[in-house]
Amino acid sequence: MLSKKAKYGLQAIIFLAKEEKKKKGPIQIAELAKHEKIPKKFLEIILLEMRKHGILHSKMGVGGGYSLGKSADKISIGQIVRTLDGPLAEVSCVSKTAYHKCDECQNEKTCEIRKVMKQVRDSTARILDGTSLADVLKGKVNI
Amino acid sequence: MLSKKAKYGLQAIIFLAKEEKKKKGPIQIAELAKHEKIPKKFLEIILLEMRKHGILHSKMGVGGGYSLGKSADKISIGQIVRTLDGPLAEVSCVSKTAYHKCDECQNEKTCEIRKVMKQVRDSTARILDGTSLADVLKGKVNI
DNA sequence: TGAATAATCTATTAGATTTATAGAAAACAT
């Protein structure tokens, strides 16, 4: 399950992307928190984390606030989820961004659990890395 | 990420399925724990949970132990993971087995996060529900 | 230069979840 952190983060960045389109300047944490009904102090942590990963850009002081760190078609949902919730993989031995051997593992080459979970990771990554914020805004994501 | 519980459970049931093929009788928790290097008391809980879901069968007393609750081709990896770790879905509003509205949600119909996460759930479910223990034993799962 | 604004940093915390462990009770075979 996605954590609240990831959900809040997705809500927030989608809002920022929408505002960006309207050519408004940066949005302040307080406004964002109020609009999306997210606890302000918690949102601070979330935004900061995304900024440190280059997904967002911030500016202090008067007229400051948060805006996208790159164009919406360059930010994938996969990047956002990884930043806030860690690797997509269900077992660390199939993670591309944070590989390490499972402690329980006897033999990675023959592990059948690994094979199944690799399929899951790959299909998840294909979807999440293949969907950008811009796609989401355009409603390009179909059910 | 899969919990240790789910990993241990998968290891254990794969071992049971292999032993079943050899026409041995039921396997005792102690033996299973030793063979798979799983803390015995923790394994008890895990096996019991799978038994209560009909995935495993148990017998008390001398000559007792655990065996599969149905044939290996009728047990999917999806069932096992759901039993031990809960729903596959990343957000509860796209879960088939445990649907409920997200608390943060303003409008489920238009939620773009939901649309992406529904794709992820569906592809994950397709893989995990489409892979049986029998497939795993046959090495039918390809990387 | 100084006041106001807004992000950033440090620290703490309540509560939930995960990963176990201990011991007693119930079921079963011989």
Added chain:
DNA sequence: ATGTTTTCTATAAATCTAATAGATTATTCA
């Protein structure tokens, strides 16, 4: 009856999640 094996109840340490509080730093503008 006795030993074997699962099952139930209870507890606990460690970690993670979600959040809050307060001080600090950077920036703008008058």
